[in-house]
Amino acid sequence: MIYMKIERMKKIRENNELTQRNIADILKVDRSTYTGWEIGRDTIPLLRLNIVCKTFNVSFDYIMGLTDKLTTYEQIDIDAKIIGQNLKKLRQKNNIVQKEIFEFLNTTSSTWSAYERGKVIIKTDFLYTICKKYNLSVDKMLSSKD
Numbered sequence: 001m002i003y004m005k006i007e008r009m010k011k012i013r014e015n016n017e018l019t020q021r022n023i024a025d026i027l028k029v030d031r032s033t034y035t036g037w038e039i040g041r042d043t044i045p046l047l048r049l050n051i052v053c054k055t056f057n058v059s060f061d062y063i064m065g066l067t068d069k070l071t072t073y074e075q076i077d078i079d080a081k082i083i084g085q086n087l088k089k090l091r092q093k094n095n096i097v098q099k100e101i102f103e104f105l106n107t108t109s110s111t112w113s114a115y116e117r118g119k120v121i122i123k124t125d126f127l128y129t130i131c132k133k134y135n136l137s138v139d140k141m142l143s144s145k146d
């Protein structure tokens with residue numbers, strides 16, 4: 001499995017003169033867990049990434065490298081149903097069948113279906129990959145605003 005390294009997490013941490021331990025404490029995880037996210041050994045879940053974005057007032061798009069424009073955080077409640085609705089709208093708008101997306105992401109049809117139905121929150125790296133491929137904003141995909 002390939003994990004997503006969010007390059008700007010380290011930059012933001014260092015710019016704020018914080019240690020990995022400091023950020024781990026903010027996120028209520030072990031330092032080793034945070035370190036895994038920062039170096040790309042593991043992928044940070046969206047709920048934890050939301051805390052990072054809120055704490056440092058940066059958008060998901062900025063921290064994930066989808067934009068170089070330093071945009072500020074907009075209050076987002078990570079909601080699997082809203083994300084699922086947005087994923088389904090994206091697929092329908094682009095006339096994409098589910099099979100095309102779940103094969104592109106190298107996942108299963110049942111996993112993708114659970115994302116679209118809002119049963120589970122999509123993995124951060126899957127959402128990033130979709131947004132990158134279709135030139136979308138992660139912030140907008142997480143939002144109930146059109």
